[in-house]
Amino acid sequence: MKIQHIFFDLDNTLWDHRRNAYLTLKDIFKRQNVRDRYNLDFEDFHKEYFTINERLWAQIRDGEIDKDYLREHRFYDSFMFFGIDDRELAQIFEHNFLDEILNYNDLVEGAFELLEYLAGKNYRLHILSNGFKEVTYRKCELSGIKNYFETITSADEIDIRKPHPQVYEYALNKAGAKKEESVMIGDDWIADVEGGKSFGMKVIFFDVFNDNYEAEDVAVVKKLEEIKNYL
Numbered sequence: 001m002k003i004q005h006i007f008f009d010l011d012n013t014l015w016d017h018r019r020n021a022y023l024t025l026k027d028i029f030k031r032q033n034v035r036d037r038y039n040l041d042f043e044d045f046h047k048e049y050f051t052i053n054e055r056l057w058a059q060i061r062d063g064e065i066d067k068d069y070l071r072e073h074r075f076y077d078s079f080m081f082f083g084i085d086d087r088e089l090a091q092i093f094e095h096n097f098l099d100e101i102l103n104y105n106d107l108v109e110g111a112f113e114l115l116e117y118l119a120g121k122n123y124r125l126h127i128l129s130n131g132f133k134e135v136t137y138r139k140c141e142l143s144g145i146k147n148y149f150e151t152i153t154s155a156d157e158i159d160i161r162k163p164h165p166q167v168y169e170y171a172l173n174k175a176g177a178k179k180e181e182s183v184m185i186g187d188d189w190i191a192d193v194e195g196g197k198s199f200g201m202k203v204i205f206f207d208v209f210n211d212n213y214e215a216e217d218v219a220v221v222k223k224l225e226e227i228k229n230y231l
């Protein structure tokens with residue numbers, strides 16, 4: 001059956017979360033004068049934060065922790081790694097981060113061109129994100145890609161995240177799409193690739209961080225423009 005519906009993950013697939021977060025945190029770090037107060041270098045902090053945040057998001061995906069836990073811990077744990085026990089500072093970071101990250105809206109290289117190409121071929125495009133519903137829609141709007149999508153779904157809406165089949169079911173229902181005519185594209189091997197595949201969709205793995213995973217029936221691309229070879 002011919003593919004008609006394309007579901008995209010948002011963070012790090014289209015919207016460059018890693019870069020936008022880096023720039024946002026750099027601002028807050030500077031404003032809070034962390035370097036002088038705690039003799040801590042931003043690059044060192046950011047490297048640790050990135051690792052901790054990725055781990056916490058994997059735990060959310062796996063149902064081990066909830067969103068509140070992540071929001072309470074990602075900065076606190078990052079500072080604690082450097083022996084800085086400052087809950088107030090961590091809360092300031094958390095509070096400002098979600099607001100301010102929307103000031104940066106860099107897209108992943110090739111995102112616009114790919115969406116334009118797919119829209120030109122009359123595919124029906126959708127977002128299915130595990131991110132917070134407070135920001136998913138606004139990220140699409142502020143980065144200028146909102147109008148490409150017929151539906152924008154945050155797993156948060158039903159509090160069940162990818163890779164669980166219920167959230168795929170929910171998003172496809174919302175889109176009026178059948179799984180046989182749908183493809184999932186994303187950068188998270190478990191949430192996007194294993195989740196989409198076991199639900200019964202075709203999947204394309206965007207290996208943006210060079211994880212080098214592979215599996216049967218999974219197309220792998222390293223750059224967004226390579227997706228044009230499959231659609």
Ligand SMILES: [Mg+2]
Pocket residue numbers: 009010011012013186187188
């Ligand atoms: Mg992602």
